[in-house]
Amino acid sequence: xxxxxxxxxxxxxxxxxxxxxxxxxxxxxxxxxxxxxxxxxxxxxxxxxxxxxxxxxxxxxxxxxxxxxxxxxxxxxxxxxxxxxxxxxxxxxxxxxxxxxxxxxxxxxxxxxxxxxxxxxxxxxxxxxxxxxxxxxxxxxxxxxxxxxxxxxxxxxxxxxxxxxxxxxxxxxxxxxxxxxxxxxxxxxxxxxxxxxxxxxxxxxxxxxxxxxxxxxxxxxxxxxxxxxxxxxxxxxxxxxxxxxxxxxxxxxxxxxxxxxxxxxxxxxxxxxxxxxxxxxxxxxxxxxxxxxxxxxxxxxxxxxxxxxxxxxxxxxxxxxxxxxxxxxxxxxxxxxxx
Numbered sequence: 001x002x003x004x005x006x007x008x009x010x011x012x013x014x015x016x017x018x019x020x021x022x023x024x025x026x027x028x029x030x031x032x033x034x035x036x037x038x039x040x041x042x043x044x045x046x047x048x049x050x051x052x053x054x055x056x057x058x059x060x061x062x063x064x065x066x067x068x069x070x071x072x073x074x075x076x077x078x079x080x081x082x083x084x085x086x087x088x089x090x091x092x093x094x095x096x097x098x099x100x101x102x103x104x105x106x107x108x109x110x111x112x113x114x115x116x117x118x119x120x121x122x123x124x125x126x127x128x129x130x131x132x133x134x135x136x137x138x139x140x141x142x143x144x145x146x147x148x149x150x151x152x153x154x155x156x157x158x159x160x161x162x163x164x165x166x167x168x169x170x171x172x173x174x175x176x177x178x179x180x181x182x183x184x185x186x187x188x189x190x191x192x193x194x195x196x197x198x199x200x201x202x203x204x205x206x207x208x209x210x211x212x213x214x215x216x217x218x219x220x221x222x223x224x225x226x227x228x229x230x231x232x233x234x235x236x237x238x239x240x241x242x243x244x245x246x247x248x249x250x251x252x253x254x255x256x257x258x259x260x261x262x263x264x265x266x267x268x269x270x271x272x273x274x275x276x277x278x279x280x281x282x283x284x285x286x287x288x289x290x291x292x293x294x295x296x297x298x299x300x301x302x303x304x305x306x307x308x309x310x311x312x313x314x315x316x317x318x319x320x321x322x323x324x325x326x327x328x329x330x331x332x333x334x335x336x337x338x339x
Contacts, residue, residue: 039081039312040332041275042300047307048073049230049297050106050164050211050280054116054141061285062141063295064089064118067104068307071095072120074142080285080293080312080336089118089136089145096122096134096147106164106211106280109141112174112193116141119176121163122150128161129154133178135194148194151176157201159185164211164280167193170248180210184225184260186249204250208263209241211280215322220244222322223252223260224268226279233304236277240296241265242322255321266321269296272328275311276301284315289337292317298329 048065055061063075063083071088072095090096095104102122110117116138123131132153136145154162160182167189168175174189176196184205188197205212209225216222222244228237243252243260251259258264269278275298282295292315297308313330316323 037334038332039335041311041313041329042298042309043081043295043312044075044083044310045300045306046309048075048310049308051282051295051297051310052107052109053282053285053295054109054111055285056111056116056141058141060141062109063282063310064107064109065297065310066106072104072107072118076142079338080287080295083310086142089138089143090147091144094144094147096120096136096149098134098150099123099127099130099132099153102127102131108165108167110167110193112167113191115139116145117167117193118145119151119165119167121165123163128180128182132156132162133165133176137194151194151196157185157187159183159201166212166214168214168248170216175248177204177212177214179205179212181207183207184209184212184223202249203261205243205252205260206263208265209260213281213283214248215284217317218320219246220320221246221248221252223250224281224322225260225265226281227265228277228279230277230279231308232277233299234276234301236271236299238277238279239270240268240279240281242268244321267327268322269313269324270328271298271301272326274301274331275299275329276304277308278311278329285336287336288339291336292322293336294324 047068050066053063061077071090074086075083077083099122105121108119118136134150135148138145161180163180166177177186188200211226213224230238245252254264254266278298295312298311
């Protein structure tokens with residue numbers, strides 16, 4: 001299931017017991033991190049599914065996730081390791097309600113024309129026909145966010161299970177990609193990113209995928225996605241996969257040249273003896289040494305009741321393809337480099 005509703009108070013206590021810190025502790029830990037050369041996964045031992053991240057104008061990283069913390073959590077960090085819970089994007093009064101009793105899943109944060117724009121999915125479990133994607137905006141990455149309402153519903157756009165939005169700009173134009181096991185699709189957006197241009201929907205990948213994210217590097221666009229079952233605890237089969245194309249809209253292929261449109265892919269991250277259900281990656285973040293990092297969620301195999309915790313690994317580029325060492329989560333890794 002995409003979300004399990006806990007109260008904000010319970011989750012804040014859980015996060016406080018993890019890597020998250022108060023302002024004073026953050027300063028101390030930041031100083032300690034200058035001496036530390038490694039970190040251990042998970043970076044946060046609390047449920048933060050489907051993470052999305054942005055580096056804001058103030059120099060901090062802000063992270064948002066599916067609302068296991070009710071009303072969509074917002075966290076802040078200066079090093080990707082130590083995180084502080086700032087609050088939530090919405091309140092009970094301001095949260096979107098255009099899908100009755102819907103949960104806010106898989107947000108995607110962006111900075112567009114001087115505003116922080118949060119695309120989000122709104123759905124009930126099993127509501128693939130009426131779920132959809134909405135938009136909220138804020139002047140500050142910490143919020144408060146104002147809901148702008150729905151962009152579209154599944155039954156309006158003609159794509160079943162329309163969730164998992166991802167925004168990208170390319171060639172001076174703005175696009176939204178989305179989809180969950182009924183194809184990955186794209187649509188061109190208006191210049192402000194708040195509405196669609198008509199008759200611009202395209203299918204770009206097959207029915208094996210959800211949680212799309214596209215990263216441009218060199219001559220290639222890399223389409224990251226997730227396959228398998230996301231939310232069955234220790235029985236989850238979720239894993240992160242990738243294909244590449246010389247065009248934003250494909251065709252995306254694996255190393256053998258087989259098409260993602262026909263559900264081919266390369267495995268990037270899968271489970272190991274500690275982690276299981278590894279998927280729905282964030283945007284790639286580059287540190288000051290030029291190293292690339294990716295956050296994603298995973299269950300801890302021995303304690304799946306903790307939910308989908310936050311894991312981070314370095315992305316290496318080998319012969320034009322992204323790789324995670326061992327194709328699975330690290331237990332301990334070198335810290336990102338931030339001056």
